[in-house]
Amino acid sequence: MLELKDLENRTLYIIREAYAEFNRPAVLWSTGKDSTAMLWLCKKAFFGKIPFPVIHIDTGYKFKQMYGFRDRIAAEWGLDLVIAKNEEAMKAGVGPQNGKFECCTRLKTQALMQCLEKNRFDALFLAIRRDEHGIRAKERYFSPRDEAFKWNYKDQPLEMWDQYQNTTEDKTHTRVHAMLQWRELDVWEYVQQENLPVNPMYFAENGKRYRSLGCEPCTSPIDSDAKTIDEVVEELKVTKIAERSGRAQDKEKSFTMQKLRALGYM
Numbered sequence: 001m002l003e004l005k006d007l008e009n010r011t012l013y014i015i016r017e018a019y020a021e022f023n024r025p026a027v028l029w030s031t032g033k034d035s036t037a038m039l040w041l042c043k044k045a046f047f048g049k050i051p052f053p054v055i056h057i058d059t060g061y062k063f064k065q066m067y068g069f070r071d072r073i074a075a076e077w078g079l080d081l082v083i084a085k086n087e088e089a090m091k092a093g094v095g096p097q098n099g100k101f102e103c104c105t106r107l108k109t110q111a112l113m114q115c116l117e118k119n120r121f122d123a124l125f126l127a128i129r130r131d132e133h134g135i136r137a138k139e140r141y142f143s144p145r146d147e148a149f150k151w152n153y154k155d156q157p158l159e160m161w162d163q164y165q166n167t168t169e170d171k172t173h174t175r176v177h178a179m180l181q182w183r184e185l186d187v188w189e190y191v192q193q194e195n196l197p198v199n200p201m202y203f204a205e206n207g208k209r210y211r212s213l214g215c216e217p218c219t220s221p222i223d224s225d226a227k228t229i230d231e232v233v234e235e236l237k238v239t240k241i242a243e244r245s246g247r248a249q250d251k252e253k254s255f256t257m258q259k260l261r262a263l264g265y266m
Contacts, residue, residue, distance in 0.1 A: 004190055007182055008041065014141055014178040015045040015125065019052070022123035022174070026053045026082070028112075031066045031073075031199060032213045034127035037187055038179060039077070040196055042125065053080045055115055055124075059107040060090050061215035069199045084115035096217040116173055125176045131183050132243060143175040184243050185236045192229045203227050212244045 002010075019025055027042055027050065029035045042050045056070055074081045086094075089106040096103050116124070128139065179187075191198060201210040208221035222241060226232045 002181065002186075004186060004193060007179075007186055008044075008190070010181070011041050011178045012045045014176065015042055018123055018125070018142070018174075018176045018178070019045070024052075024119070024121045025123040025125065025176070026055050026116075026119070026121045027125035028127075029054050029056050029070075029079075030213065031056070031062075031070045032127075033191060033198060033202060034129065034179065034182075034187055036073070036196060036198070037190055037194075038125060038127035039073075039079070040194060041178070043077070050077075050079065053082045053119070053121075055082045055084055055112070055121075057084045057108055057111050057115075059103075059111070059215055060085070061095065061107070061217055063201065063213070063216050063219075065199060065201050066213060069197075073197055082115065082119065084111045086111040086114060096215070100218065121173060123174050123176055125178060127179050128177050129182050129184070129187075130180050139175075139177055139180060141177050141180055143177060145173050145175060185233065188229065188233050188236060192233060198229065202232065204231075211241075 027035075027038060029039055039050065039054065042052075054074070070081075073079070086107055089110065094103060094106045098106075112124075115121070130139065182190075190196070199213065201213060203209055204224045204227045207223060207225060209224040209226060210219065210221050211224075213219060222245065224235060226235045
């Protein structure tokens with residue numbers, strides 16, 4: 001098991017390597033604990049200032065607390081915030097009633113695709129972790145996407161001895177998963193250690209708290225009495241409940257999640 005300092009050092013190394021290799025990187029921020037920790041690590045990597053844009057994908061269905069947290073932290077940390085929306089799909093009324101696959105594809109994946117094309121971003125930092133979902137366990141630190149935005153999970157670059165393939169042959173964008181080896185408990189212990197800001201939805205109220213944050217119609221709280229970061233950490237040391245058990249996408253067949261990720265879903 002890697003210590004927090006080892007995890008931090010590896011992540012800082014990957015962030016700096018990617019920044020040196022790519023022309024126009026950006027970092028994706030959902031306002032959740034993982035992506036907020038990623039922002040903090042990007043700040044650390046460059047001595048307090050993130051030197052590239054921060055993308056937030058707005059589906060129009062996020063919790064109001066997420067929007068409030070986003071705007072507060074963006075102002076306090078001086079972020080170059082880019083809000084990505086699929087305006088056409090939103091005007092057409094696309095939503096959860098269309099089914100999770102259609103909704104996620106149109107409001108998340110296509111919104112991100114439009115944002116990357118408009119801004120010519122060639123690398124995207126994401127805070128996904130291998131322990132979150134079986135499909136994400138197939139990922140690499142540097143994960144190329146093709147011209148159609150697709151991920152070929154059957155043909156990925158070999159990564160050995162901290163040697164990474166960080167460019168793609170057709171010059172499309174690359175996903176940089178700098179926190180891939182972190183666990184949920186590691187993230188919370190890092191939040192605790194660094195005194196990072198946390199969305200209050202993660203803390204229990206009336207015996208319920210959110211363990212993973214997403215769109216409001218597709219996210220449910222879990223039973224919990226953990227009201228502080230210390231209590232969340234202690235709870236995670238003994239829980240048998242899956243982290244994303246409250247996320248509707250993860251209750252679908254694994255094949256559905258794999259299809260979504262193959263098409264560019266985060």
